[in-house]
Amino acid sequence: MDGITRFAIIGLGLIGSSIARAVATDLPDCPVSGYDADPKVRDTARRLDLCARIDEDPAAAVADADLVILCVPVGAMAAAARAIAPGVRTGTIISDVGSCKSSVVEALQNALPGHVVIPAHPVAGTERSGPEAGFATLFRNRWCILTPPDGTDPANVARLSAFWQALGAQIEVMAPDHHDRVLAVTSHLPHLIAYTIVGTASDLEEVTQSEVIKYSAGGFRDFTRIAASDPTMWRDVFLGNREAVLDMLQRFSEDLSALQRAIRWGKGDELFDLFSRTRDVRRSIVEQGQDDPREDFGRTHD
Amino acid sequence: MDGITRFAIIGLGLIGSSIARAVATDLPDCPVSGYDADPKVRDTARRLDLCARIDEDPAAAVADADLVILCVPVGAMAAAARAIAPGVRTGTIISDVGSCKSSVVEALQNALPGHVVIPAHPVAGTERSGPEAGFATLFRNRWCILTPPDGTDPANVARLSAFWQALGAQIEVMAPDHHDRVLAVTSHLPHLIAYTIVGTASDLEEVTQSEVIKYSAGGFRDFTRIAASDPTMWRDVFLGNREAVLDMLQRFSEDLSALQRAIRWGKGDELFDLFSRTRDVRRSIVEQGQDDPREDFGRTHD
Numbered sequence: 128m129d130g131i132t133r134f135a136i137i138g139l140g141l142i143g144s145s146i147a148r149a150v151a152t153d154l155p156d157c158p159v160s161g162y163d164a165d166p167k168v169r170d171t172a173r174r175l176d177l178c179a180r181i182d183e184d185p186a187a188a189v190a191d192a193d194l195v196i197l198c199v200p201v202g203a204m205a206a207a208a209r210a211i212a213p214g215v216r217t218g219t220i221i222s223d224v225g226s227c228k229s230s231v232v233e234a235l236q237n238a239l240p241g242h243v244v245i246p247a248h249p250v251a252g253t254e255r256s257g258p259e260a261g262f263a264t265l266f267r268n269r270w271c272i273l274t275p276p277d278g279t280d281p282a283n284v285a286r287l288s289a290f291w292q293a294l295g296a297q298i299e300v301m302a303p304d305h306h307d308r309v310l311a312v313t314s315h316l317p318h319l320i321a322y323t324i325v326g327t328a329s330d331l332e333e334v335t336q337s338e339v340i341k342y343s344a345g346g347f348r349d350f351t352r353i354a355a356s357d358p359t360m361w362r363d364v365f366l367g368n369r370e371a372v373l374d375m376l377q378r379f380s381e382d383l384s385a386l387q388r389a390i391r392w393g394k395g396d397e398l399f400d401l402f403s404r405t406r407d408v409r410r411s412i413v414e415q416g417q418d419d420p421r422e423d424f425g426r427t428h429d
Numbered sequence: 430m431d432g433i434t435r436f437a438i439i440g441l442g443l444i445g446s447s448i449a450r451a452v453a454t455d456l457p458d459c460p461v462s463g464y465d466a467d468p469k470v471r472d473t474a475r476r477l478d479l480c481a482r483i484d485e486d487p488a489a490a491v492a493d494a495d496l497v498i499l500c501v502p503v504g505a506m507a508a509a510a511r512a513i514a515p516g517v518r519t520g521t522i523i524s525d526v527g528s529c530k531s532s533v534v535e536a537l538q539n540a541l542p543g544h545v546v547i548p549a550h551p552v553a554g555t556e557r558s559g560p561e562a563g564f565a566t567l568f569r570n571r572w573c574i575l576t577p578p579d580g581t582d583p584a585n586v587a588r589l590s591a592f593w594q595a596l597g598a599q600i601e602v603m604a605p606d607h608h609d610r611v612l613a614v615t616s617h618l619p620h621l622i623a624y625t626i627v628g629t630a631s632d633l634e635e636v637t638q639s640e641v642i643k644y645s646a647g648g649f650r651d652f653t654r655i656a657a658s659d660p661t662m663w664r665d666v667f668l669g670n671r672e673a674v675l676d677m678l679q680r681f682s683e684d685l686s687a688l689q690r691a692i693r694w695g696k697g698d699e700l701f702d703l704f705s706r707t708r709d710v711r712r713s714i715v716e717q718g719q720d721d722p723r724e725d726f727g728r729t730h731d
Contacts, residue, residue, distance in 0.1 A: 250644050251646060253725045254725065260724070264730045264731060267730060270644055272644070305635075309641075310647055312630050312633060312641065313641055313645050313647045313648065314644070314649065316626065317626060317651065319685075320685070321707075322703055322704055323684050323688055323703075325710050325711075326706065326707060328614050329710060330684075331614060333607075333610060334614055338615075340710070341717070341719065342616070343714050344553060344572070344719055344720070345528070345554075345616025345617075346616045346617075346619035347614070347616065347619050348714050348719060349651055350619055350622075351711040352720075353648050353651055354711065355707065355708045355712070356704075358704035358705045358708070359701065361700070365692045366692065366695055366697055366700075369692055375629070378632075379625060379629045382628055383621075383622070383682065386625055390668065390671055390678075391675060393668055395504075395664050395665075398664040398667055398668075401624055401628050402624055402658075402663050402664060404631065405623075406656070406657045408627050408641070409653040409654060409657035410657070412653055415642055417646055417650060418646070418653070418728070419726075422557050424721075424725075425729065426726055426727055427721060427727065428564065428569060
């Protein structure tokens, strides 16, 4: 690709290891050097042969990279950026995969003054974590949102875009604060609600945990997938995107109170109207290739 | 099977048509007569060859049945029971598939005094509706909960159990009010929350509908599947199980407020503790065969 052929991945969990695998598949001539702060993860990455090279020192891992991607929880971005700072060459593009962007832009620019920082967020993932959970096709047909700071050289945005496109992603560019509001509703609020309801169901006295699990096919099990996501990652997202999450949560709570009132007072028409409206959203998501077209997510029924 | 070989299905939507298909597969010697209040659905059922016979009159459909299963929205149970009353033979088991049971027990017993009423709830379904959405394996390895009224002949409970087991379901027997509290948390509350968040996301001013759909893979799309469920069915469930739903909703709202406070005040430990706890619930559901063991529900990533 145009000027970027050597990559460094800092953090080799689900996303970092998926990028490494995708590069091996889609850009097989581009060497990847990797680093993870956890020695056990580095060992696993070596065993899985995820990268051309796994370094013991983050600054060494980035030394000859044209593109560095930080794949750590957003609360660890500042520390990761400081750790690579001694090794980063001038002109190297520093990017990341964090789920909130305003706080990450600030953290990366503060830690790496004078460097090319272009934060990014591939909107993709599964409920699993760690280097063994990654796979090469994770980013195919998913969106990757770039949030370049004002004044970023468009040529570098084009280079980073070409990288993600090579991995199968589609690119969108937006301002960090708009990203954070969009993702607050499409990702952060859903996770918060899923974590909450799984907690609520676990704390009941008269309905046992065993009953909750047995009868989860009635809808509850859908929420448990999201609520099995990485706790550190999600703690950091909520703290890193606090304002937008609290605002969306407030709107959700108001809407939930309105439904609560409709149920209490037997207003069936209000319920029916909302439930009819929400069907169309699903249809659009499937039509636009953002979910499996098969019913029930393609779950097996055997 | 022991004494019940002729079935009548009243209501030929997702569940009714799945039962008809499952009987054709699993009990091929047992004839099914069917009826639906909608003439278009009756025509479709004839075209799909769902039943041995589709009647134009509900009382005629049940006339020679050993087991009648009412597969209509819970708010329509009383009317459906009154409609079949002129044709039901003494000794015929009357059952249903409704998602709440206390209100259904009452409706069926009032409409069919002196008859054998054993309500049931197969905890299975998809987001689709109508006679074309059904399939024969829908009930395999799912639970079917029977809620026999006090004084029900155990032999009839055994007959109804054998029927559902023949379709691949596992049987549990419980009191109607306990059923309604268990399902309020494992099914009704999840649906209510999913409908709410999809509504909230649709009503934002500064985040467009198009953005919500594009970036839905971050978690939101999981909720849209449930929120695409049949509006009439779900309106009736919330009105038919009002007390239990409102109680679970109150608990959920309290827990959500606690998380909101933890985010506002930066209490990362509280978030991390909850998010770690909820992981185990997912693991148990998968271990007990109540969800697809593949990551991301087995969605394709190509």
